[in-house]
Amino acid sequence: MSGVLLINASYQVLCRIEWQRAITLLVTEAADAIENHPSEVVRSKFLTVPLPLIVRLRTYVHVDVGRIKQLRDRQPSYAQVRLRDRRTCAYCGEHGDTVDHIVPQSRGGQNTWDNLITACRECNNRKADRTPLEAGMRLLWTPRPPEADGADQQLVWDALGVG
Template identity: 40%
Template sequence: MRQVLLLNASYEPLTTLPLRRAVCLVLREKAEVVHPADSGAVLHSATMAIEVPSVIRLRRYVRIPFRTRVPLTRAALMRRDNFRCAYCGHRAETIDHVIPRSRGGKHTWENCVASCSPCNHRKADRLLEELGWALNATPVVPRGAHWRLIGVAGDGDPQWAPYVTESAA
């Protein structure tokens, strides 16, 4: 399904939403089209026509509660690790706790990494020192407002680039 980037009234990126929801916001005059889609497609009704939007902006500012820490989700963790296994560098499908939870490890950004299934299975509930393994990169907490847009920065419409970069967030 086609996604549309939603900006706050201050042009701060908020999220992406389905095309249908974006068009509803525009028709209710709660949002305005900032960039139409490159395809030039137009949606028609009996009485009006509207260009298919790529980026829309809310007409009223929506206050976003300040979070000191980005929530740990599977999608965010995979994005942080670039969908690569922290042990071997192959494509990651699972999440692994560096210090296993069975040994007192916490479910935190600093203790979780993306992992391929074979490495995750081989590691099981052992420590890296017991296997002689090392991490390719130290796990860290992601920072910045752009983390609200998981999956957008690299996968979205090219017109979104000015709004989803770290410097814009």
């Protein structure tokens, strides 16, 4: 799934979020579902909720557009890299739970958006302290800084106090 569309109380599109975060916003009454999946539901022991496609915040969140560039330009955290890559290994396409330096740190590789990629443990260990070319591995996509909506997303979480 490509995520749930999060919109502000003013109906301004903010970003896409994971369905788990959307369910949390609904259950805590911080947001309302505008549109749900026609047949998918999320079940817990005590609750069944239609899978949301669009959720609208109940409280308007001011997003400082000037800070978006600052967020994109700063050194990314490993959590931000995994979020950008949707926790998908850039080498094999499976679930990724580690972050790999494309150019290893031992060779001067930096903690930058274009040098960090999500990888599964197996691929990360196989690549080891080599470049993908040396390891005979190929990236499935070219890493880039997140689009503005990713920076918007962090600003929204900061404003809501749920970081």
